[in-house]
Amino acid sequence: MLSSTPRTTLGREKQRASTDRDDLYEVLDTGLVCHLGVVVNGHPMVVPTGYGRIGETLYLHGSTGATSLRTGDGGEVCVTVTHLDGIVLARSVFHHSVNYRSAVVYGRARLVTDPDERMEGLRALSEQLAPGQWDYVRRPSRKELAATAVLALSLEEASVKIRRGGPKDEEEDYDLPVWAGVLPLVTAWGEPEPDPMLPEGIGAPVHILHRE
Amino acid sequence: MLSSTPRTTLGREKQRASTDRDDLYEVLDTGLVCHLGVVVNGHPMVVPTGYGRIGETLYLHGSTGATSLRTGDGGEVCVTVTHLDGIVLARSVFHHSVNYRSAVVYGRARLVTDPDERMEGLRALSEQLAPGQWDYVRRPSRKELAATAVLALSLEEASVKIRRGGPKDEEEDYDLPVWAGVLPLVTAWGEPEPDPMLPEGIGAPVHILHRE
Numbered sequence: 001m002l003s004s005t006p007r008t009t010l011g012r013e014k015q016r017a018s019t020d021r022d023d024l025y026e027v028l029d030t031g032l033v034c035h036l037g038v039v040v041n042g043h044p045m046v047v048p049t050g051y052g053r054i055g056e057t058l059y060l061h062g063s064t065g066a067t068s069l070r071t072g073d074g075g076e077v078c079v080t081v082t083h084l085d086g087i088v089l090a091r092s093v094f095h096h097s098v099n100y101r102s103a104v105v106y107g108r109a110r111l112v113t114d115p116d117e118r119m120e121g122l123r124a125l126s127e128q129l130a131p132g133q134w135d136y137v138r139r140p141s142r143k144e145l146a147a148t149a150v151l152a153l154s155l156e157e158a159s160v161k162i163r164r165g166g167p168k169d170e171e172e173d174y175d176l177p178v179w180a181g182v183l184p185l186v187t188a189w190g191e192p193e194p195d196p197m198l199p200e201g202i203g204a205p206v207h208i209l210h211r212e
Numbered sequence: 213m214l215s216s217t218p219r220t221t222l223g224r225e226k227q228r229a230s231t232d233r234d235d236l237y238e239v240l241d242t243g244l245v246c247h248l249g250v251v252v253n254g255h256p257m258v259v260p261t262g263y264g265r266i267g268e269t270l271y272l273h274g275s276t277g278a279t280s281l282r283t284g285d286g287g288e289v290c291v292t293v294t295h296l297d298g299i300v301l302a303r304s305v306f307h308h309s310v311n312y313r314s315a316v317v318y319g320r321a322r323l324v325t326d327p328d329e330r331m332e333g334l335r336a337l338s339e340q341l342a343p344g345q346w347d348y349v350r351r352p353s354r355k356e357l358a359a360t361a362v363l364a365l366s367l368e369e370a371s372v373k374i375r376r377g378g379p380k381d382e383e384e385d386y387d388l389p390v391w392a393g394v395l396p397l398v399t400a401w402g403e404p405e406p407d408p409m410l411p412e413g414i415g416a417p418v419h420i421l422h423r424e
Binding site: 032033035036037038039042043044045046047048050076077078079080082084086087089090091092093094096098100102104106122126129130133134136137138139140141144148166167169173174176177178179180181182183184185186187188189190191192193194195196197198202203204205208211 | 244245247248249250251254255256257258259260262288289290291292294296298299301302303304305306308310312314316318334338341342345346348349350351352353356360378379381385386388389390391392393394395396397398399400401402403404405406407408409410414415416417420423
C-alpha cells in the first residue's frame with residue numbers, strides 16, 4: 001500500500017487515487033522523463049529530467065554544477081511522472097477530462113556518494129531512457145563520473161492517480177445529440193535515424209530497432 | 213524576444229535556449245497538459261493540469277475547492293510544458309540525451325474575476341484540450357461556472373529550451389563499432405472510442421475524427 005501522509009492523501013477526486021504499489025511501479029517504469037519540482041529562493045521551479053528506479057529508490061542526475069538547482073532550498077523535491085492516454089470528450093464542456101496515469105513522489109533528495117550506488121543509479125537512469133545501451137556503448141569514464149551528480153529519492157511518500165474510461169455526464173445531457181467518448185493518444189517509436197557520422201556497415205541493434 | 217531575468221537566463225547549456233517568441237507559442241500551443249509547480253508549506257508540489265493561451269496570458273483552472281493548491285504559498289507558480297521528440301543514442305552513456313521542446317513560465321497567478329475574461333479563459337482551456345468542442349457541446353452553466361476557479365499567468369517571464377538533432381560524441385568515440393543516432397518518439401491520435409451510452413446514429417464530428 002502507498003503511504004498516506006497529508007500530502008499524498010488526495011483531498012479531491014479520491015476515486016482516482018490508487019493505493020496499489022504495482023500501479024506506482026508501472027507508472028514510473030514506463031515513463032521517460034519526470035517533472036522535478038524544487039523550491040529556489042522561495043519560488044517553485046519545475047524542470048523535465050530523466051530518472052531511474054531501483055526498488056524503493058528513484059535516481060536523478062545532473063551535472064555537478066547544477067546540483068543546487070536540483071535540490072533547491074533544503075533538498076525537498078517533488079517528482080511527477082505523467083502519462084496522457086486520451087482526451088475524454090463529454091456532452092458538456094464542464095465534464096471534459098483526460099485519461100491519464102500519474103505518480104507523485106515527495107521527499108528529500110540525497111546526494112549519492114558511494115561509488116557502487118552511484119554506478120547502479122546511473123545504470124538505472126540509462127536503462128530507463130535507453131534500455132540495452134548500458135551494455136552496448138562506452139561506460140562513463142572517471143572524468144565523466146566526477147562531472148555527474150547522482151541524487152536518490154525514497155519512494156516512501158508517493159501517490160498514484162489513474163483515470164480510465166469514458167465521460168461521466170449530467171443525467172439530462174445524455175439526451176443531447178452530441179457525440180461523446182474518448183480520443184486515445186498513442187505514443188510509439190519511429191524509425192531509428194542514423195547519425196550522419198556513422199561509418200557504413202553498422203546497423204542499429206535489436207534493442208533499438210525493436211524497442212517496446 | 214523572451215525576457216531574461218535571473219530565473220529564465222539559463223546558467224547551463226545556453227545553446228539550447230531559444231529567445232524566439234514564436235518558439236514559446238509553438239511549444240505552448242501544441243501541448244495538452246502542463247506541469248504546474250507551487251510551494252505548499254514550504255515544499256514543492258508538481259501536478260499535471262490543463263491550460264490554454266490567449267496572447268500573452270496562460271489560463272489555468274481548477275475547482276474552487278482546490279484553489280489553494282493551485283496558487284500555493286503567495287501565488288508564485290511555475291508552469292512547464294514539455295514535448296519529448298526522441299531519444300538521442302550516443303556512443304557513450306554520458307552523451308545520451310533526449311530531443312525535446314520545453315517552455316517554462318514563472319509568475320504570480322491571478323484569480324480571474326471578470327465574467328467575460330473567465331469565459332474566454334475557459335474557452336481557451338477547452339479549445340487547447342479539445343479543439344472544436346466549445347461550439348459543439350453544452351457550454352458551462354451558471355452553477356458549473358461558480359464551481360470553477362480560473363487563474364491567469366502572464367507570459368512575461370518565460371523561457372524555451374529546444375534540443376534537436378543527433379548525438380555529440382567525444383572525438384575518440386567516433387571510431388567505436390557502435391550504432392548512434394536518434395530514436396524518434398511519435399505521438400498520434402487513435403480511433404475515437406464512442407461512449408457506450410451514446411444513442412445510435414450519432415457519429416463523431418470531423419473536428420474529432422480528423423484532429424491534427
